[in-house]
Amino acid sequence: MAGMMVQFHHPGPAPTIEEAAARLDVPADALDRSFGVIATDPQERLFTVLIEAGAADRAMAALRRDGQSHPAEGVFGDTKIAPMGAPSE
Numbered sequence: 001m002a003g004m005m006v007q008f009h010h011p012g013p014a015p016t017i018e019e020a021a022a023r024l025d026v027p028a029d030a031l032d033r034s035f036g037v038i039a040t041d042p043q044e045r046l047f048t049v050l051i052e053a054g055a056a057d058r059a060m061a062a063l064r065r066d067g068q069s070h071p072a073e074g075v076f077g078d079t080k081i082a083p084m085g086a087p088s089e
Contacts, residue, residue, distance in 0.1 A: 003032065004056040005078045007040055007048045008063060009070035014039055020049050025062035030055040046072055 008023055020037050021028040032050035040048045051059055056075045063073045 003050050003052045003078055005048055005076045006051050006056070006059050006063075006074070007046055007076065008073050009045055010047050011045055015047060017049075020047065023062065024049075024051070024055075024059035026051065026055040026058050041072070044070065044072070046070065050078060051075075 006024060008020070010019070010023060015023065015037055017031050017033055017037060018028050021031055030052045035050040038048045040046050060075045063069055063075075
């Protein structure tokens with residue numbers, strides 16, 4: 001899935017894919033189920049999902065509408081991490 005990463009605050013236990021989709025106001029099928037919901041900062045109750053690029057604007061709007069937003073919430077690029085060039089010997 002080519003997409004974006006979305007980090008959001010969720011009080012209580014880790015949300016399901018369906019709860020994350022509802023929080024971001026997107027259909028559950030816009031989230032990558034194989035990626036799941038990752039606890040990026042459990043103490044702050046921050047979670048990350050991988051979302052289709054076309055749904056990212058809607059998710060960002062949902063985060064802005066929430067009056068209880070967390071400063072670390074947002075939509076971020078999902079860049080591929082790989083070595084650059086041949087390994088040096």
